[in-house]
Amino acid sequence: VSQRWTPEDKEWQHAGHLVANQEYRHVLDTLESLVVAQLFELTKMNRAGTGYKLWKHIAKALQTHSAAIKAALNRYNKCTLAMQLPHQMLHWEQVVEYAFLADFDLLRDTHKDISQRPWANPSACFALDTYFKMCQAEEEIECLNVEIRRVITYMRDEEHFLRTCKEKISNIHPALGHQVSQCHKLHSQFNGSHLKHLHDIAMLLGFSGTLIPGVSASKGPGE
Known part of the structure; x- marks a missing residue:
């Protein structure tokens, strides 16, 4: 140096x-x-x-x-x-x-x-995040419309299945029929709450789905 x-x-x-x-x-x-x-x-x-x-x-x-x-x-x-x-x-x-x-x-x-x-600014980052969330929300609405109808259909089919099983088993095997009846009561307790929440969703502005149950693809016992 x-x-x-x-x-x-x-x-x-x-x-x-x-x-x-x-x-x-x-x-x-x-x-x-x-x-x-x-x-x-x-x-x-x-x-x-x-x-x-x-x-x-x-x-x-x-x-x-x-x-x-x-x-x-x-x-x-x-x-x-x-x-x-x-x-x-x-x-x-x-x-x-x-x-x-x-x-x-x-x-x-x-x-x-x-x-x-510009994109490094916190306000710009927030605006970008909000924009992409809104874009994704449109796709999510389509998925939710499908899922809502699936839930409605499942609850209806489950109710019908448990009631039918209880009627068939009670005369043949009373103890097993009692257990099926208890299971039916347990599941029925939550169906009302689920239906209320789904009804509240259906009342939201812009709701594009439906609460009409669909047709299950599986028709076998327990499906």
Whole structure:
């Protein structure tokens, strides 16, 4: 080295930007990993079959994760101030709502700065998500119209099947007929609630399906 760098030299400033960028990436990776870990813990907490002791253990782990996320968030915001180009600062409310890794990918540096692109704006992202959800909703409505009629048909056929089985078996095998009768009563208790919900759906504005039962393709016993 023929000459030592000074803060006024371009090489010094360039090296400083490289160090700041490296630290920024490291802090962002740490923040991302902590948020992902918290998402996994939340999923585990809401999983069926989670015992009370495990639930308490997860709750304590979430408290620790929250404190770690806040500390990492503070380090991240400090690093953004040292960057050459302006970077988005984050708040606690934003981070806890991140549910996709793509939310973090938009914060990363690339060869071209994408932070100023229209589609990287949070409002634009929300508009895009809403648009595609609306497009998918039209397809989902068609599927629901089919499923609603299938449920109606199944409840009618099940009611008829259990009633017929009870009448045929009661005289031959009273004990078995009693069990079929109990099963019939149990299923009948929920049919009224299901029909009410389906009727409420049918009363919604824009409903394009039908509550008229269809014809089952299977006609064999128990089908």
